[in-house]
Amino acid sequence: MADQRTPLYDVHVEEGAKLVDFAGWDMPVQYESIIAEHEAVRRRAGVFDVSHMGRFRITGPGALKSIQHALSNDAESLGAGECHYSLLLTDDAGIADDLFVYSPRGTEDELLVVVNAANASKDLALLKARSIDAEWDDETPRTAMLALQGPEAETMLQPLTELDLPAIRLHRFAVGPLAGVEAMVSRTGYTGEDGFEIITAADDAVTLWKALREAGVAPCGLGARDVLRLEAAYPLWGHEIDENTRPADAGLSFACRKDGDSYVGGRAHREYLAAxxxxxxxxxxxxxxxxxxxxxxxxxxxxxxxxxxxxxxxxxxxxxxxxxxxxxxxxxxxxxxxxxxxxxxxxxxxxxxxxxxxxxxxxxxxxx
Amino acid sequence: MAYPSELKYTEEHEWVKVDGDTAAIGITSYAAEELGDIVFVDLPDTGTEVSKGDTFGTIESVKTVADLYAPVSGEITEINETLEDTPETVNESPYEKGWIVKIKMSDKSETDGMLSAEDYEKKL
The missing domain is CATH 2.40.30.110 (Aminomethyltransferase beta-barrel domains)
Structure with missing residues (x-):
């Protein structure tokens, strides 16, 4: 068995999930059937435990500058409650990881990143090495993350919250009470469907999961998630992208800003793209x-x-x-x-x- | 999980149902469950001669691919053609509609050493 468990581990066991070691975490690969879970997400809504993903917050006067130096996309463009896809590149523009960057207040002193579980410790070391006047805090152990995905995600989630969900447009997020617990809700996902990703305190994860289940959302495992993301042609690190693959190979130049000298790997990316x-x-x-x-x-x-x-x-x-x-x-x-x-x-x-x-x-x- | 007592089992998680000198072959409910959603079963042509232990086909699920081993030697006389279009039958009915091939055995004594339902279940 793996040595890390998410706050939802006991719930997965109760739900009858088949658990596998994924990047050192005991994760549900499926509950009933990958195909049934795939269908739930394409037709209605499903919920995934994605708490194994790394969640790191950077704070301090140099937070935004550090992110701009460390990552490829333009975090200066993020207003309060906005997020985007970005890349952590090596010096020669290999893809060390792909991730999401969130700006809670649109300020220079605080940002959150969510990274792949398989790369979490490597990423944190790289991010720390590329930072000045800012501190990194690994919030992964004390938080949980759920992905609610599917065409009915919004209608199933709305009764559980006073947040105005239609106002949370793609790649936006809001913080507020959800099923009685405090949550950060973003309109993001990895399935090709509409939906939300929700970050909450580790202690509140079970409450949230059960509320979604009672609302009729199907539990879905990493097996269905892989089928869904592949149908939507989202790259997965360690498969389509890795340190020997550059953004231009994978159609990810959209996430790389044009001023190549301002971030690690940027110049190599621009030269490779041009050639x-x-x-x-x-x-x-x-x-x-x-x-x-x-x-x-x-x-x-x-x-x-x-x-x-x-x-x-x-x-x-x-x-x-x-x-x-x-x-x-x-x-x-x-x-x-x-x-x-x-x-x-x-x-x-x-x-x-x-x-x-x-x-x-x-x-x-x-x-x- | 139930393992029908009239069948014989192998350590490769296959079952054998002997009827005269013909053996129907399938995979156990345990194997079907472990594989998950089965989406493709690759089968040989009828008339193919197999020896005990030979790989005679493959079974693919969304998650993985597994080889099918001949539990007995002989000639493949029948294949379950419905699996071509509805391979999920193996998940739904592993011991009945989800049978995979029938082999005309050249040496019936090869089934002697196989596991009973009880012994198979103990090994899981």
Whole structure:
């Protein structure tokens, strides 16, 4: 068993979850069935325990300056109650992690970041090393985080709070009482559906979970979360992105500001973007219900051109889907490389298994 | 979880139902539960000869992929074709509608060493 448990561990056991070790945490991979949980989120609403993600707050006069130096997106653009996606880059623009940055008051002296569990300790060390006149506080152990996702998320959550949920637009957040406990509610997520992520005190997590369950929200595990994020073509660190992948390879240049000299990895990112990426993150649909898994070789006309980075079965497409890294020898812009591959046939080879597939535009699923 | 007593079981979490010299093969409810939602079952053609212990197919769930092992030697005489379109039948009915293949056994004594339902359950 893993050595860390979220404040909801006992609830997961009560709910009959199957638990797995994920980045050192005992996490629910599924309750009843990945496919049933996927459907709950696509059609109604589901709740995920994402308390394993790292939550770090930076305070002090140099907080905003430190974030601007450490991360790729422009945190100066964040007003009070706004958040955005950003990247923690290495010196040569490799992706050390992807994360969300929240500005509680739109001031220079306080920001919150939420990072991947697998990278939490590495990230905190990097963030500390890149900070001046500011202190980092790891709030992960004393807080919990839930993701409420699905087309009915807002209508199911509204009766539990006096916060005006429609006023919390995409990538905005508000703080207020929710089911009788204090919570920070953001309109963010990782499933391709509308929904909210909610941070609350560790001691209040069970109250909140039970209130959502009583409101009719389905409990969902990391298995369904992975299928949902892959259908929406959101990258996952350790799969589509890692320290050997740069923003321009993965379509993440939108989260990198143009003044490359002002943040770590920024100059290397700008140079690489200008020269053109050498690989491309692309989408594949299998020609059957089979799946290609991470590590499978992607062959076009018999020639190895890259590797599958994530693969699963997509209930929406009724077929295996995958994202992959493929070579981009002519260093075309990502958009052009993706476009020229669309409709091309390939084979995903893993051991003696060969799964025929076709390149498709991303994402695999877009909500209507 | 119930393990039908009329079946024999293997350590690879498969069950065998002997009918004359034919063995119907499937995976146990434990295996189906562990795999989670099954979305693809890759099966050999009928007529394929297998030896005990051979990998004769694969079963894929959303989470993972597992090999299917021949629990007995012989010729595959029938495959469950309904699994092509509805592989989830293995989750829903692992011992009945979710059977996987039938093998005409070349050596019936190979089933002698298999586990009873009780012994299989003890090993879990």
């Amino acid at each position: 053109g990426p050498t690989k491309a993150v692309v989408g594949l649909v299998m020609n059957s219900r089979r799946m290609a898994r991470q590590g499978a070789e992607v062959r076009i006309s018999g020639k190895g051109m890259g590797k599958v980075t994530s693969g699963t079965f997509s209930p929406i497409r009724g077929a295996g889907i995958a994202m992959a890294h493929v070579d981009n020898p002519e260093r075309k812009k990502l958009r052009e490389r993706r476009a020229e591959l669309v409709d091309t046939d390939c084979v995903c080879v893993q051991g003696k298994t060969e799964v025929p597939a076709t390149f498709v535009p991303l994402p695999f699923y877009k909500r209507s």
